[in-house]
Structures are given as structure tokens and as C-alpha cells.
Amino acid sequence: xxxxxxxxxxxxxxxxxxxxxxxxxxxxxxxxxxxxxxxxxxxxxxxxxxxxxxxxxxxxxxxxxxxxxxxxxxxxxxxxxxxxxxxxxxxxxxxxxxxxxxxxxxxxxxxxxxxxxxxxxxxxxxxxxxxxxxxxxxxxxxxxxxxxxxxxxxxxxxxxxxxxxxxxxxxxxxxxxxxxxxxxxxxxxxxxxxxxxxxxxxxxxxxxxxxxxxxxxxxxxxxxxxxxxxxxxxxxxxxxxxxxxxxxxxxxxxxxxxxxxxxxxxxxxxxxxxxxxxxxxxxxxxxxxxxxxxxxxxxxxxxxxxxxxxxxxxxxxxxxxxxxxxxxxxxxxxxxxxxxxxxxxxxxx
Amino acid sequence: xxxxxxxxxxxxxxxxxxxxxxxxxxxxxxxxxxxxxxxxxxxxxxxxxxxxxxxxxxxxxxxxxxxxxxxxxxxxxxxxxxxxxxxxxxxxxxxxxxxxxxxxxxxxxxxxxxxxxxxxxxxxxxxxxxxxxxxxxxxxxxxxxxxxxxxxxxxxxxxxxxxxxxxxxxxxxxxxxxxxxxxxxxxxxxxxxxxxxxxxxxxxxxxxxxxxxxxxxxxxxxxxxxxxxxxxxxxxxxxxxxxxxxxxxxxxxxxxxxxxxxxxxxxxxxxxxxxxxxxxxxxxxxxxxxxxxxxxxxxxxxxxxxxxxxxxxxxxxxxxxxxxxxxxxxxxxxxxxxxxxxxxxxxxx
Numbered sequence: 001x002x003x004x005x006x007x008x009x010x011x012x013x014x015x016x017x018x019x020x021x022x023x024x025x026x027x028x029x030x031x032x033x034x035x036x037x038x039x040x041x042x043x044x045x046x047x048x049x050x051x052x053x054x055x056x057x058x059x060x061x062x063x064x065x066x067x068x069x070x071x072x073x074x075x076x077x078x079x080x081x082x083x084x085x086x087x088x089x090x091x092x093x094x095x096x097x098x099x100x101x102x103x104x105x106x107x108x109x110x111x112x113x114x115x116x117x118x119x120x121x122x123x124x125x126x127x128x129x130x131x132x133x134x135x136x137x138x139x140x141x142x143x144x145x146x147x148x149x150x151x152x153x154x155x156x157x158x159x160x161x162x163x164x165x166x167x168x169x170x171x172x173x174x175x176x177x178x179x180x181x182x183x184x185x186x187x188x189x190x191x192x193x194x195x196x197x198x199x200x201x202x203x204x205x206x207x208x209x210x211x212x213x214x215x216x217x218x219x220x221x222x223x224x225x226x227x228x229x230x231x232x233x234x235x236x237x238x239x240x241x242x243x244x245x246x247x248x249x250x251x252x253x254x255x256x257x258x259x260x261x262x263x264x265x266x267x268x269x270x271x272x273x274x275x276x277x278x279x280x281x282x283x284x285x286x287x288x289x290x291x292x293x294x295x296x297x298x299x300x301x302x303x304x305x306x307x308x309x310x311x312x313x314x315x316x317x318x319x320x321x322x323x324x325x326x327x328x329x330x331x332x333x334x335x336x337x338x339x340x341x342x343x344x345x346x347x348x349x
Numbered sequence: 350x351x352x353x354x355x356x357x358x359x360x361x362x363x364x365x366x367x368x369x370x371x372x373x374x375x376x377x378x379x380x381x382x383x384x385x386x387x388x389x390x391x392x393x394x395x396x397x398x399x400x401x402x403x404x405x406x407x408x409x410x411x412x413x414x415x416x417x418x419x420x421x422x423x424x425x426x427x428x429x430x431x432x433x434x435x436x437x438x439x440x441x442x443x444x445x446x447x448x449x450x451x452x453x454x455x456x457x458x459x460x461x462x463x464x465x466x467x468x469x470x471x472x473x474x475x476x477x478x479x480x481x482x483x484x485x486x487x488x489x490x491x492x493x494x495x496x497x498x499x500x501x502x503x504x505x506x507x508x509x510x511x512x513x514x515x516x517x518x519x520x521x522x523x524x525x526x527x528x529x530x531x532x533x534x535x536x537x538x539x540x541x542x543x544x545x546x547x548x549x550x551x552x553x554x555x556x557x558x559x560x561x562x563x564x565x566x567x568x569x570x571x572x573x574x575x576x577x578x579x580x581x582x583x584x585x586x587x588x589x590x591x592x593x594x595x596x597x598x599x600x601x602x603x604x605x606x607x608x609x610x611x612x613x614x615x616x617x618x619x620x621x622x623x624x625x626x627x628x629x630x631x632x633x634x635x636x637x638x639x640x641x642x643x644x645x646x647x648x649x650x651x652x653x654x655x656x657x658x659x660x661x662x663x664x665x666x667x668x669x670x671x672x673x674x675x676x677x678x679x680x681x682x683x684x685x686x687x688x689x690x691x692x693x694x695x696x697x698x
Binding site: 191200231280 | 361362365470471474493494499500501502503504505506510519522523540541543545547549550557559561563567569571575576577578579580582583586588590592593595599604606607608620622625626628629630631632633638650687691692693695
């Protein structure tokens with residue numbers, strides 16, 4: 001019999017979970033609760049139970065797994081309530097407003113002996129998997145820079161996402177994904193965090209930010225999210241000591257560019273600018289470089305819930321471990337501290 | 350009668366000054382001194398005097414202006430010698446190994462009552478002037494990010510430029526230009542400097558770096574120089590609250606992209622990625638944005654020396670003031686400190 005799933009929160013993401021869980025064998029969405037009655041009616045109209053209250057949802061014995069998809073400042077309350085009711089829990093990202101909230105949730109899950117994980121679904125993004133695969137394959141040698149960006153020009157939706165007290169802003173919304181992706185692929189602790197969080201159009205939250213991280217192995221990573229950018233830079237730009245990897249956007253066009261031969265005469269192809277010649281920044285002779293296609297990857301978001309199910313059934317380890325989400329939130333906490341105080345936060349995370 | 354100019358150092362940049370000064374009316378290159386006799390012979394072969402020693406050059410009464418184009422760790426010694434001999438001085442960049450060296454030179458110039466300036470020639474680069482003009486014209490509103498990059502894949506020339514003690518490395522070579530360009534266009538003090546200086550192929554110096562600066566007015570600037578990058582990002586990417594400016598490279602192709610109308614429905618054009626929908630990062634409807642060409646600018650590097658001549662003759666203020674070069678070196682000093690200690694350097698420069 002399929003494991004019953006209850007949705008706390010039936011807004012945009014709650015509905016998205018519902019629709020897409022149809023592809024996950026072994027999990028059945030049985031109902032939803034939303035504080036807004038109109039959304040509960042949507043749930044009922046789509047054929048699942050519309051719980052009248054959170055308590056009713058949590059009291060339903062058919063619900064063994066709960067997905068929390070409420071505004072960020074309600075996550076802790078809803079996760080703790082679900083755990084207290086004996087449910088396994090998937091929580092939307094960011095799982096908490098800060099690392100301390102997550103520590104409390106992790107402690108509650110540990111005590112209850114229940115599975116608790118975070119919907120860091122962008123680990124299954126095709127562009128990200130291509131970057132991981134390319135690096136693992138050694139195609140660019142040892143990476144020394146990772147640049148990960150998402151850029152839009154539409155601002156922030158006019159709901160709780162632009163309210164600081166509700167956990168709004170781009171570092172908690174998108175930053176949490178981009179940081180998680182990098183931490184999940186770099187096998188080294190974060191040792192420095194420095195950030196510029198700007199509030200250009202939305203005075204209460206960060207609507208454009210840059211975050212520089214340094215890892216213990218010397219790797220430097222730039223994470224950037226913009227909501228006021230009309231001409232985007234590539235989604236990924238990764239420099240390795242043997243080549244450069246670029247993924248342009250979510251369509252996953254891109255390339256690996258590298259030298260065929262490392263040696264060449266510095267004098268070849270000097271660039272004469274109006275302000276003087278440069279050898280260092282002259283382009284290489286075309287015949288000395290090669291451009292390779294990106295690897296093909298197969299990725300399926302539904303593997304996230306398949307893993308959650310397997311973890312509940314004791315067949316697999318969780319892929320998204322709360323300890324990993326905790327590292328991400330510690331970096332985000334550091335980014336807020338860095339930007340507000342004008343400091344670099346040193347850490348071992 | 351033209352003002353006589355003596356060149357201290359007749360390497361690549363010394364010869365470039367010589368060749369290009371032919372276009373500057375009122376200045377005549379009379380001779381050069383180089384510690385390497387072969388270079389002195391090159392000078393003689395090109396029709397100017399080959400001084401047997403620095404003292405001989407400085408004793409020549411025809412020389413009223415000296416251009417110092419020696420390795421970076423010799424600048425102070427040569428500038429001070431030229432000033433002591435009563436010559437006006439142009440010094441190649443970086444004018445000193447650190448800010449303290451420049452303070453000594455400025456003090457000597459002040460005492461001697463002589464003109465002293467730095468060859469920050471990239472203030473005359475076409476790409477830079479286009480960026481300045483675009484911002485001054487208000488085409489992108491108030492800028493909140495400036496990103497300035499030069500990227501190559503050829504490493505560093507194998508001379509003193511890859512030796513730390515000689516003032517090698519990219520922040521002193523290219524960083525000094527890119528920082529100077531930004532400081533000359535932003536009317537606000539630098540308040541924070543944070544840098545990652547990497548030594549990927551050249552263990553003694555920084556061969557790839559990122560530097561984040563924050564200004565007192567809130568502006569955030571990223572300066573990046575790479576020598577191991579096979580797929581370049583745009584030379585300039587500037588985000589303003591009313592649009593985005595991109596200059597691709599030294600050919601000065603680029604564009605201003607902005608909204609025709611600020612308002613639109615968030616629901617239009619949601620992007621469905623494998624890992625979920627996004628409204629924030631969905632592209633705007635094409636009809637809601639417009640792309641404008643970059644302004645045309647006229648720029649002439651020779652205006653640098655024309656201004657030096659006018660300053661010597663008391664007709665104009667110096668364009669490249671030593672006080673400005675001092676700000677740049679204070680930022681560079683801070684970048685070295687930031688990177689080696691893992692801190693953000695707070696300042697008012």
C-alpha cells in the first residue's frame with residue numbers, strides 16, 4: 001500500500017508537489033491543509049482531502065509523511081508539529097530562518113526517530129548535474145573558481161517573499177539552492193564567507209546579492225542572484241587548471257574550452273588596445289584551443305521522493321541530509337552577518 | 350621648443366611610450382637608459398640617445414620630463430632620483446609596490462615643486478569611456494553593481510612579472526588599471542575590500558583574482574583578472590536600477606538592455622525547470638524590454654601626455670593625480686591583506 005502524504009500549505013509549491021508526486025510510485029497524496037480556505041477548496045477540487053485544520057491533518061493515520069510548503073517563518077512550527085505527531089517530514093527550503101531553527105528540528109527528529117529532510121530539489125537540475133559530471137570526469141582538471149548565477153529582471157513576487165520577517169529575500173529563496181549545490185559537490189569545508197546583500201527595489205529584503213566563499217582546499221566560489229538584471233551572465237562558469245566550463249542557462253547549452261597544447265610563444269597575437277599592448281590578455285591562437293560538448297546527463301526530480309520513501313523504509317540513506325542543510329544555513333547566517341557588519345566571516349563548516 | 354623626455358627603462362613599455370609619443374606635439378623623446386645594454390642599442394638604433402647610465406640621463410639639461418618604465422620594484426628609486434635631479438616625472442603603473450612607497454614619492458614631488466603623475470593610461474580605453482558615458486547619460490539609472498573583468502589563458506610572461514619581490518602578479522599589473530578606472534568614475538569612498546588572490550600556475554604571485562569592493566554609497570564592484578580562462582565573460586557588466594550595460598570586449602560591442610515598462614504580471618512566462626517552477630527568474634516578455642546601442646566615444650591615449658605637458662606648463666590640472674593613484678594602492682594593499690589573512694578590510698579611502 002502506498003505511503004500517505006499530507007501537504008501543509010497548498011500554495012504554488014504545495015500544488016507543485018501534489019502534481020509531480022503523481023509520478024512517484026509508492027507515495028499517495030491524501031490531503032492538504034492551508035490556512036487560506038480558497039486553497040483548501042483547490043485541494044478538494046483536485047481530488048484530495050481538504051483538512052479543516054492542521055490538527056486534523058496530523059491526526060489522520062493515513063498520513064505517514066508530511067510535506068511542509070508554508071512561508072519560511074512557519075517551517076519550524078509545522079515541522080515540529082508533524083514530528084510530534086509521529087510523521088516523517090519533508091520541508092521546503094529554506095528549512096529554517098537560520099541554522100538555530102534547524103538544529104531544533106534536527107534534535108526533534110532524532111529524538112522521534114523519524115526521517116526528516118529538506119526539499120533541496122535543485123540537486124536534480126540538469127545544468128547542475130552536467131557541472132558535477134564534467135568536474136568528476138576531470139575535463140577541466142582541478143577547479144579553482146566556481147561561479148553560479150541566476151538572474152532575472154522581474155523583481156520579487158509581492159507576497160511574503162519580499163518581507164524580511166517572513167524569511168523573504170533572494171539568499172533564502174535562491175541562494176539556499178545555489179549554495180547547497182556547491183557544498184554538495186565540493187569535498188572541503190567552507191572557511192570564509194563574504195557577501196554584499198543589496199536591497200535595490202525591495203527595501204526590506206535582499207533582492208540582488210553576491211556571495212564569495214572560500215573553501216579549505218583553496219577553491220573560490222561566487223554565488224550571485226539578481227532580480228534586476230536585463231542581460232544575464234552564464235548560469236555556470238567554472239575555471240579549472242586544465243580548462244573552463246560554461247553552462248549558459250537552463251537549456252543547458254554550453255561548452256568545455258581547453259588548451260590543446262599548453263605551451264605557446266607569448267609574443268603571438270599581442271593585443272594592441274588604444275591604451276597599449278597586452279600579451280597577457282591576448283587571445284590564444286585558435287588552433288591551440290579546443291571546444292568540447294557538455295556531457296549528457298539523465299536526471300529526474302522524482303528521484304528525490306523515491307529516496308525519501310526508501311529512507312523511510314530503511315532501504316537507502318537520505319540524499320538530502322539535514323546536516324547538509326545545516327551547513328547551507330550556517331553559510332547563509334554568515335552571509336547576513338557579513339553584509340550587515342561589513343566583515344568576512346571565518347568558519348569551519 | 351619641444352620639452353625633452355628621457356626614458357628610464359627601454360623594455361616593452363618603454364619602447365611603446367617612445368613610439369606613441371611621436372603623436373604628441375610639444376614633447377620630444379631625447380634618449381633612454383636601460384640596464385640591459387642590448388636595449389640601449391635598440392634605443393640608439395631608433396634615433397635617440399643611448400645614455401650610458403642613469404646619472405647621465407638625469408644630468409642631461411635637455412631632459413625636463415622623465416618617464417619611468419622599469420620593473421615595479423625599481424619605480425620608487427627611479428622616481429626619487431629623477432625628482433632629485435629636478436625632472437618632472439611620469440611613472441608606469443603600479444607606481445609603487447605599496448601605498449607607503451607612493452607617499453614617499455608624493456612628498457618628494459611636493460617638496461621639489463615638480464609635476465609627478467602615473468601612467469594610468471587605461472582611463473583612455475574606449476570600452477571604459479563608453480561605460481562612463483553610459484552611466485553619466487543616465488541610461489541605466491543609478492548603478493548598484495559594476496563588474497570589470499579581463500581574462501586570458503596565456504599565464505604570465507616569464508620575466509619579473511611572475512616574481513613577487515619584483516612586484517609581479519595580476520593585481521599589480523591589471524588590477525591597478527581596473528581599480529583605477531572604477532575609482533575615477535565612482536564619487537564615493539571605498540569602505541570595504543575583500544579579495545581572493547589565487548596562485549594556480551605561478552606559485553609566487555596572484556595569477557587569477559577576484560576583488561569585491563563596497564563604496565560608501567552602497568555600490569558594489571567586482572574586479573576580476575584571470576590568466577587561466579578559456580571562455581571569457583564580458584569585459585564590463587554594470588547593473589543599474591533602470592537597466593543593464595554590457596560591453597563584451599575591447600572591440601566594444603555591447604548593449605544597454607532595459608525595461609520599456611516596469612510593470613508586468615508575475616505569472617507571465619513562468620519557467621518550469623526539472624526541479625520546479627520559477628516566477629522570479631522567468632525571462633520577461635520580449636515586448637517588455639528594449640535593447641539600445643552603446644554611445645560612440647572618441648578617445649585618444651595621447652591626451653595623457655598632452656595633459657602632462659599642459660600641467661608642466663601650468664595650463665591644466667593633472668588628470669591622473671598622485672592622490673588618486675594612492676587610493677588605488679591603498680585598495681591593493683588591502684586586497685593583499687584581505688587575501689592573506691582571510692579578512693574584509695574596512696577603510697575610508
